[in-house]
Amino acid sequence: MLQETDTVLARVLCESPSVVEVHIKPDVRITVEAFGEVMQVRRSLMKGGKGAILFVAPGELEWETAVLRTDHFNDDRENLTAVAVMVDSRVLNTVVNTYFTLFPPEFPMKVFDSVEAAKEWLREPAV
Secondary structure (H helix, E strand, C coil), X not given: CXXXXXXXXXXXXXXXXXXXXXXXXXXXXXXXXXXXXXXXXXXXXXXXXXXXXXXEXXXXXXXXXXXXXXXXXXXXXXXXXXXEEEECCHHHXXXXXXXXXXXXXXXXXEEECCHHHHHHHHHCCCC
């Protein structure tokens, strides 16, 4: 059963008990508060269970610099199995990779340029 929640930043979907999809809305500014709201919705949808997150962030998005100074996954390290990020912008690709260099994940993480490739990677047994 599809569960869906809208936040200021994104549409958050949970179709399976093991993956939450976060579709960043166009023309929004990514802030620490908005990202925190998305992570809280993820926790609610997962009901304390373990699972992965797929972030879908097409286009050129704006973000506040504090986003790169905040560990957004710290409260979820125990129940995160993987993070896949789909971006089609070279700038956002660099930003995402820089973020995960600053906050090395304790879970598998990979950046993709297509949603299909990201979903396929999340379905792999080792992830």
